[in-house]
Amino acid sequence: MTEVDYIVVGAGTAGCVLAHRLSADPGTSVLLVEAGGRDTHPLIPVPRGFSELLGDPTTAWHYPTRPFGPAEQVEYWVRGRTLGGSSAVNGMVYNRGHRADYDALAARGNPGWGWDDMLPVFTAIEDHRLGASGTRGAGGPLHVSTVDGGDPLLDDVITAGTGLGWQRTRDLNESDEERIGYAAATIRDGRRVSAADAFLHPVADRPNLTVVPGTVVERLVFDGRRVVGVRARQDTEPVEYRAGREVILSAGALATPKILQLSGIGDRATLASAGVDVVAESPNVGARMREHRGFTLQFRLTEDLGYNRLLSTPDGRQQAMDDYRSSGGGPMASPSFDVVGFFKTHPELDRPDAQLLIAPFSMLPPEPGRAIEIEPEPGMLCVAYPLRTDSEGSVRITSADPAAPLDIDPGYFGTAHDRTTSVDLFRAVRRLFATAPLAERIAHETAPGTTVRTDQEIIDAGLVTGTCGYHAVGTAAMGPHDDDVVDPLLRVRGTAGLRVVDASVLPIMVSGNPNGPVAALAWHAADHILAEARV
Template sequence: MTEMKFDYVIVGAGSAGCVLAARLSEDPSVSVCLLEAGGPDSSVLIHAPAGVVAMVPTKINNYAYETVPQPGLNGRRGYQPRGKTLGGSSSINAMLYVRGNRWDYDHWASLGNPGWGYDEVLPLFKRSENNEQFQNAFHGQGGPLNVTYPRFDSPLSQMFLDAAAQNGVPLNPDYNGADQEGSFLYQVTHKNGERCSAAKGYLTPNLNRPNLKVITHAVSAKINLEGRRATGVQFYQGNQLQTVRACREVVLSAGAFGSPQLLQLSGIGDASDLAPHSIAVAHNLPGVGKNLQDHIDYVQSWYVPSNTATFGAMPRGMFKTFAAMWEWRRHRTGMITSAIASAGAFFKSHPDVAIPDLQLVFVLALVDDHARKMHISHGISCHVDVLRPFSRGTVGLQSTDPRVAPVIDPRFLSDERDTQLLVKGGQMQQRIMESSAFASVRRKMLYPVRVDDAKAMEQDIRNRADTQYHPVGSCKMGPDSDPMAVVDAQLRVKGVDGLRVADASIMPTLTGGNTNAASIMIGEKAADLIRASKQNKPLGAIL
């Protein structure tokens, strides 16, 4: 095995990992190594915003994981796309910029995680952001992550806003501001008509730093431990096993599936989970791979005429798409700059609920099974999500080979409260989509169900609902009094020195909305914590 040595070794160049690598390497006196299992983010499908429709349903820059069969989904296997390239899932997602609700972060703090309340994380959101439209106390300018409205939008997005208003959901353009509730056009992570992923915003501008090394196609296999201290990482490039030493710290930013998988492969986890794989227990930490949470998502779709400003597979629509590709190539304008998901809303399932517990995402296309089922037609769709699900799942090992996918079990709808909420959300969604605002374009429903037939809607949910791509929580942050906590409020792995986790897996509970912005904030927070750590000293003699 060959060996390299750096101060910090970061596993995973996803949303948080890119932030962490960029921030730590701002200090020229330290060296940083960033390991990424995927390749460079050079594909035009990444940089052209509409390329999301080609990547999410395929294995292009995508792990394209599957879950175990889900009893709550009539035994179906769920689909779990995850980014496999620089930028991670921020390079293949729909680019919606959503922070969640103030309550989410105050709740984290109330669970025994000091420093994570809303007033404390808001400056981190602002530091990361360059918002082209909003200049107020809730938004930042000059940050690496560019946030704006897409250069293209469809008149159908305004129809959605009108339909929401017809159903009592008022307009609220700045849903990341003082109040989350209402309908809006989504802001997105775009810059000059291109995707602004975490890699594009944080990593690419700094690749020439002499103290930053990025290694792609590097599949992390094991955290090296000397006693109870992390000293480096073993990783595969092809079939060659290599080692990189960490003189200060190892930080896992491999996501809600990758981080617990690597901990378990390294003997850090629940002893009963490791025993079937004959992995020696280095540290018994029962919470690793537990507490998995994800937004369960129900999509309804309607056909529309091919002359509408939507994406579709009809000959006329394909001609429009090719013309749009040429326009994007020349000017970075037109339909290819669309995020496809254009408008949305946050609303309450009942007036007595304190904060929105349901989210809508309006899409300018006919969506069926994550776009894996294609239809020769044009259409519009809407997603509804349960924002704070009660169901909890797990992430475990399928093999001791790190190149084999982990066992993912979200246990969707295992708590009946999620089912009831999703039915309520589906009913509201359908009432909005079947409002008179859409009358001029709306045609037949792809999977017809009556809005007043709750049992039929529940059956349709169990037949077709799946993830909204926001897995979190599998390396839960919490105090020592929480037996399932994996990291403390400093993101240090409990019982192991020199090892942290910094990604969506540390979230104790799901945020109320898309999770990419929150993951970037976690990267910013981790950088501050590492730089401020009084114990942040080189290992010296033991290396």
Template sequence: MAVYDYIIVGAGSAGSPLARGLSDDPQNRVLLIEAGPSSDRFWVNTPAGMAMLYFDREVNWNFYTEPMAKLHDRRMYWPRGKMLGGSSSLNGMIFIRGHRNDFDSWARLGNSGWGYDDVLPYFRKMERYEGGDDQYRGSYGPLHITDPVIKQNSSFDFISAATKTGIPFTEDMNGAVHDGVGFIQHNIDKGRRHSAYKAFVEPVLNRPNLTVQTKCEVQRVLFNGRVATGIEIVRDGRRETIHAAREVILSAGSLKSPQILMLSGVGSAAELKQHGIDLVHESPGVGQNLQDHFYIHTGYRSTPDSSYNANLSGLRKYWEGFRYLLTGHSYLALGSSQVAAFVKSRPEEEYADLQISFRPMSFKYFPDGTVAVDRHPGLGVSIYQLRPRTTGTVTLRSANPSDPGRYTPNFLTDADDVRAVIAGIRKVREIMSSEPIASRVTAEEVPGPSLRTDEQLYQYMQATGNSAHHQVGTCKMGSDPMAVVDDRLRVRGVERLRIVDASIMPHLTSGNTNAPTIMIGTKAVDLVLEDRLPRRSIAS
């Protein structure tokens, strides 16, 4: 009979640091379980290889939303990592913690211990920042954080142009000053992706008290009354039960964790009854409060020396591949964006509610979700709305764990969300028409100079708007009736069950969500150990 003290479901951005921290104590028997395979493959380790993984069904869940009425009934493609490292093995490797106010707001909502000053030590603890150690940054942690190995001249010019439009320069947006414009950092080490799994788990795989199992599809959490006792999985076509002597911890992400909860009998009674699932505990907030950063892409044709499109196509891409294999310093070693600007959509915002990301290359984004690098030189600039007012839902499609859930993000259903994104498009145009970046631009490709009015830009958003793949909030932390977990990440209404991933965020952070998700896993170690429960007696 398989028995562990702690069962962690999901070896991704939060599950990996959690497994590392819990297994630091040799008395803890820890199982880290993953639905997908190993992530040790060339295109995972190569930063520019993320495009090669976009539709890989072995390492990617390949989710789709429900049709969205405000976006011409489009179904939006939502890639999520399905391998060791989870989405940190699939994403653009951008490392942005978020604004101080994001976390202070979590604390003001009644979540003790989650304010900025509370979480800062965990951000410092988890990172090995090449810029060194100070009161904001850490340089002794497992996760390598680096600047881009190649900084294009056009990136410097974008920063200079942005400052001329009134955006202040920030040397380190993960340091004292978040809002402003500056270079982005990435979790890349010596030209290779440094996923959460590679950083936290791979170095300690020889620990006898840590077990990692792949290709295990979790069916449900098992309960004795309201006490979580283990999980049921399917592995190699066989159904198995694994017992937890202390706790079951879901770290399956904002789309999978609420689905597993509902399949296990924790959720809305009406939702569970519809699918014939016995109710263990009524928790109406499960799968609610889905939040994501709505994303709009703009693109510009540029002078040849401003873009590295040519280096990623034709014969040059083979030279880049050779240079990458030889030195690790090539365009294949870059993350998905080089520069970020955090700006307000209007003066009365307390802090930046828009993120503008610049990359010295351009691509076409097709309705089916595929992307292709442009053959002509170009520059890409994206806008993310950081604090959406709309929320969506994750609900069940069926009682079959192999069926994906129903994902309904409700994008563009709030007029103020629409206003903010339109303001972001106009701000991008202001920057790109300012020197010195303006001299590098030969034409605006998308949205295109003919689209000028708010209505025309709104129609462009409807036709092309996408997700930044920053889904959070579906098992939110709090004390209100819709809260799923408390501020120690324990699932309310049941025992010996926690959730440790981005689904517990009460609301989105200002920026890409991978860094705060890793922080959640790092902080959760202390919560679990401080609450250390006695081992249950498990009959054979």
């Protein structure tokens, strides 16, 4: 049995940041436990290799949901299964969220998480290609670049956005106004910068840091109400690790509540139905989950532009890879989406409530467990979603067996706000593609198609042909109340020696892609952990 000061469960974005920060003191021992393998897959560094990685069960977990929508389809929520977690397989788009998001966290009774607290954290972790400014950081561990402009098709997208009143910007994180521009991404010199690249690998040779991949944590170990370690499985062998100070769960918004519930921390009825004894009753473990429902719109182009012709055939994909290996550029060096926009669904709103992401290719219908496939005819893809959903889903265990599937209820469109916002943003995307000069590039809408018109048809199309955002939060949310899973310092109520540091602690959605915010959250949490250790 190994004993250390801190056990960090999960080597995704949050876990890599915590390992980096907590092991900086050579007198502090840290064990980082990761269920997936080492990040040696050859496509991980290749930005547009994400399509293969997401479909590969060796690099991604595929969590089935409950059947939902008019088609009663089961969706598979994908999470990274390797060092770096989802940051090693995601689309790399970097957004920080709005000032108002963080101020709302503080206003909900979570002091220390407002924008004035978090902006210095972002500037500390960033190494932005555009250089330091009042809102950007330079010299930090996480490299952020912007997609180079100059593609006529994508420039027409941005120009069309300005025709709708959106501001064209080089730095989408510089303001909270309606804006559109080339995506910021965690890419450096044509290579993905995962959390493992930025935070873990540079410190991996520290003698006080031990990284254990291929190890699935199944339960926490208690001494009374105090968590003193974890029980795990390494291949087929059981292992146990002990922590002298804390166990920190950073397994993400799906796996963290699973570990808590399997360990007896959760809703009494949920635990009883799964055959798990209650150690600490916490009714909102796995509850209050928020996730976007993204609308997928695709358009056929009037000219042979974009990447479809190249990326839809094996020979074309090989050519793109050859170009990438020789120059570090081309389609394979770009993030999942080249253009990002934030916009209001109604002009009277005080800030954007919707986001769109656009790429110069279009996809065949996705199939679970398979890589994304590209259509042969030239097309464009747009994914758009409401930024701050207030519908709630849930994640619950179904058995005391750690191998049993989770019961994931997405909870899409459970509120009038989410339904109305989604219908309005869908129509706004159509207006964008009907605006010059982009409109001249478009032959027709191929998905969901022009027959989708009414509010209900739009909602149904979102459920049937849309996508989850891969941005779930809230399943172990922070707050000041007794029924909040963690307190504002992210300590799990009803226990000692246990903390949660990952997207599950966010009670509300941060406006945009959450990978950057989770890195900042973990960096700031480390400040609290280190301060407590000094007392």
